[in-house]
Amino acid sequence: MERTIRVLVAKPGLDGHDRGAKVIARALRDAGMEVIYTGLRQTPQQIVNAAIQEDVDCVAMSILSGAHNTLLPKVVDLLREEDASDILVVGGGVIPGEDIPFLKEKGISEIFTPGTPTDTTIEYIRNNIKRR
């Protein structure tokens, strides 16, 4: 049997709008993945603790507040500190194109901006998880 992919869908920082995160969570569920949804206003440390306890293959973060350049790399750094760099990190939300190269350089594997079909995200996660 094929291994079930586990994804943590998280909302880092202070914006209070999680419709997008929920749409993604639902789409990943419908694609046969197990989605651990953590809710709003998570700190990078909370996200990393959850990722480790849940032993996920991927952390998918939705962020609309503009703090992506601070919060997303922080999650990657904390994962590295926990020796958990084998977890794929992706982001989505309102993120200006000029910030994307910086985020990728910091270890966020892909950024999905508004209008991305959910299939694109699903396929990306399926093809890029690092473990087994």
Add this chain to the structure above:
Amino acid sequence: MRLFVGFAKKMRESGGESMEIRERLLKGDKRAAARLITMIENNEAEAVEILKDMYGHTGKAYVIGITGPPGAGKSTLTDKLVKHLRKQNKKIAIIAVDPTSPFTGGAILGDRVRMGDLNTDPGVFIRSMGARGRLGGLSEATRAAVKVLDVYGADYIFIETVGVGQSEIDIVKTCDTTLMVMVPGLGDDIQTIKAGIMEIGDVFAVNKADRDGARRTITEINMMLDFNGGNWRPPVIPAVAINNEGIDDILEGIKNHMDHMKETGEFNKRRIANCKFEIIDLVRQRLMNTLLDKSKREKRINELSGMVASREMDPYTAQETIFNDIK
């Protein structure tokens, strides 16, 4: 040859990894616990071998089941109960079970939403599990996860499950104390007479007790419990989990049940009964897997299903046919 060398190397590495997991788990390493639970969920044979080795280290944690209808406040209540226990510096693990879609195999596991601030407490380990539609496999995987978290060193393990369906009732047979969470306004007193719910709770909490109808719900549950025999009468405790009301009373109820079990010898009896259930469940699954081994028998079963649907054969004869095939 190169293939073989690669294989041997892989075997060595995985052997090394499983040794390492054993050692790290005994030291209370969270990543090791998390990884081993994943291996169990993915039915990796290695996981069973590790559990066999580790079994002698289990049995120390006190296991509390929390069940009740969807939306009753189980996660919120668990969050508050755990916070109170953390003040006594107890190490806690929580297994939160949510349903899996029978169509896609996917799941949204959302119990962590209500436990956000437990997340940064190093003394708390939370793991969400999806039911994954395995044949009776949910209770098996949950029981295995309990063993892992026991070795990891949890003093208390909470299993939170949606209280509908047989597999959830089965999970309760893993627990030392079961807390049934009810809410006002779910139906008339006939609901409380129905089998199942009233029989598996050792402690009852009526959450959202600030709502209309709470007193009536409490009275109805009490009336039903008065009919139950046995030497333990479950308490019925009002609570408003979100406002932290009634949490101490519930913990006291759990503590009283724990003391009662230990004083009366009921604790050992229950653990033996739980082990018996586990063994039978494992045997049943092995038998089912052997009997219904898809590659061998699925075609035959499909043929018979067609015949039963068109009334050429009855299901009882179909069952006899399958059994005769196996003999």
